[in-house]
């Protein structure tokens with residue numbers, strides 16, 4: 324694991340976007356794992372501005388809320404269209420998100436795993452980190468061997484994400500379908516981006532603390548090709 328410090332949020336975002344852009348230029352048919360959250364919005368804005376082609380790229384998002392259809396403005400499908408897909412030349416048939424509307428979530432989860440395997444696995448997985456230490460929606464005590472499945476969201480996560488739901492944590496769905504920790508670790512390369520003081524303590528636990536299912540992001544310590552890009556505030560507890 325390589326820690327990449329950046330002096331400002333903008334610099335951290337720029338480094339992350341450049342890394343993705345350069346992987347896409349080297350391998351136009353990249354299988355790219357995508358993340359959501361406020362931190363990623365500027366990464367996607369920079370990728371759009373770069374003009375890099377997504378025409379042959381296949382994407383897999385980490386997670387999706389259960390019970391929100393893709394048309395719902397708070398779904399991650401809508402987030403991705405708004406911030407990236409509507410502005411680049413990606414082939415809609417190559418876009419993948421977990422199906423949080425499926426009648427049987429375990430069937431949808433197994434299908435998602437099959438789709439990832441069918442694409443040859445993920446080349447580069449982009450990650451954020453939640454204040455509860457999650458990657459994707461792998462909440463505390465997620466098994467380090469977990470695969471794609473539905474998870475109950477913790478109050479910390481629902482409060483953190485309430486901003487997108489009119490500030491009301493009760494409006495945030497209670498469950499999500501998420502890639503598992505092991506699914507994420509199987510990606511050939513990981514890049515985790517964190518910014519801001521609010522993430523400093525959990526970032527320190529994830530990268531310097533013990534490997535623990537209480538902080539699922541600590542599992543990235545096991546990965547041999549992983550960059551953690553941090554602005555000065557997110558790195559302030561290291």
Ligand code: GLP
Pocket residue numbers: 358359360361362363385386450451452453457458459460480484
């Ligand atoms: C959500 C996503 C996570 C993401 C987190 C960080 O919980 N499921 O994948 O890491 O948001 O969000 P933010 O960037 O808004 O702090």
